[in-house]
Amino acid sequence: MVEDYRELVKPLAQRVLLCCKKSGDHESQVQKLSMHIRSAPTEPLHCIYTLSLAVVLQGTKQISIDNEILFCSAGQTMLTTFDLPLISHVTEASRHHPFVGMLVKLDYNLILQTAAELNLSKPAKQSVTKSISIHHIDAGLTDALSRLFSLEYDANLRDSLAPLIEKEIVIRLLQGPHAETLTRLAFEGSASSQIVKAVSWLKTNFMRPIEINELAERVHMSASSFRQHFKSTTGTSPLQYLKTLRLQEAREQMLINGLDANQASGVVGYESPSQFSREYSRLFGLPPQKDIQRLKLS
Structure with missing residues (x-):
């Protein structure tokens, strides 16, 4: 099953590598989208993750938060709903098989608006949901991310289509495995x-x-x-x-x-x-x- 998720994102990983040939952080022409390449494991770095969806397309990243260690590998997505101070580093990467990741910054107001349109049930007040969640990607979300990345090469349609795809991504998150984490934020x-x-x-x-x-x-x-x-x-x-x-x-x-x-x-x-x-x-x-x-x- 793990191999299935990795195979799902492999074409997108290859496209990102063709676009971003060097190791480093690459801002996309598409607002709120960035690509991240590492050709070797990195040292642990203290950083703050904002409201965003991170997708690992190749390799593995380790995240440490409050003495808890999490791993996010190829074919997995990580949703963070708060500005979280944590320690992050790439653990699986090489020159011939680099780490490849994508990051989509999410808009709080868009999440609120979309949750209202979907008429989602309000979470129970006593329930507690962590502000970071990691789940396997699915075909629908992979397709939406692929189409968002494609706008890197289409300036004519970028401004008009990017907001629509971003909303689709939010809808898929609100109705997928990240739903509990994101729905709590929306109310x-x-x-x-x-x-x-x-x-x-x-x-x-x-x-x-x-x-x-x-x-x-x-x-x-x-x-x-x-x-x-x-x-x-x-x-x-x-x-x-x-x-x-x-x-x-x-x-x-x-x-x-x-x-x-x-x-x-x-x-x-x-x-x-x-x-x-x-x-x-x-x-x-x-x-x-x-x-x-x-x-x-x-």
Whole structure:
């Protein structure tokens, strides 16, 4: 059965390789679509996955989130419904058989609209669904992704057809194995919807001092309920999520803008450089200066 799923996506993998001849990340001419090629296994990378559908066409990727290890291999799809801090790396790839992946960014409003049009049943309030799900692809979704990728070569039809195919993809997700995860996101008033709002607010305000109780009040939840649902949907606590956002931003400031550790720690809201260094080392495995040196050499 596994071979069947791999065979299903093999033609699309070959087309992507013909289009993207070099290892790396390739933005498509089609908005919200990107292709990802790796010719060798990669080092574990701390990153944040947004609301999106990732499809592995060839090779294998490993994802670690809150001490849970997940694998996504050829013929499988991974849906992420929140901005999740996690560790990701390609584990199966070579020069002759590279890792090939596609990523489609999903639109929250389109999901809400489509769920309403389909008249889907509202999920039970007490049910808890994780914000990341991995399932085998099917022929219908493979065909839709193939047609979306084909618009890379058709500028005349790209703008008019891409939104229609994106909606088809959302419909297939809402009625396929990812349905439970995505349906929960679609219903305003559910705990997951409130966590989406909290995460969105955190992303733009993480540099300022934040009390978790204040954040719970913003989304009209009690502090205890907020912590419980945040943990169940993002895989981490609100405080750890906030720390990860700050440390990721500090890392980018040092790597891209040339800030030193003291400058970066202040930019992202740390009052104590020593605390920043300790938490940075705990997350990334090395002190700031050594980590940035490693990244520049890799």
